[in-house]
Amino acid sequence: MPKAYWIAHVDVTDEEHYPEYLKAGAPVYEKYGARFVVRGGRNESMEGQLRSRHVVVEFKDYETAMAAYNSEEYQAAKALRNRFADSEFLIVEGFE
16 A cells, blocks of 8 residues: 655745644644655755745555544644645655
8 A cells, every 4th residue: 555645835924933833733743653754954946936845744545644634633733834834735645
């Protein structure tokens, strides 16, 4: 069964409060066995327009990635992300 990934492209609009989102999301990552593959870091857009930060979070499978996103806990964290950042967010199944 292939792994699945959350992929987010983010521009933080409120640096002071954005850590509230990070703190709120932490229990979700632990509960669903998430592993950060990319979390910020140096990057350069080679083509097209991208956001300033990029995040890739790995889950054991697509169902787990969806359950984590749809969980009550992550929906509360997402509300904070939407207050403190502009972003695109997708869930994609990996390739075996």
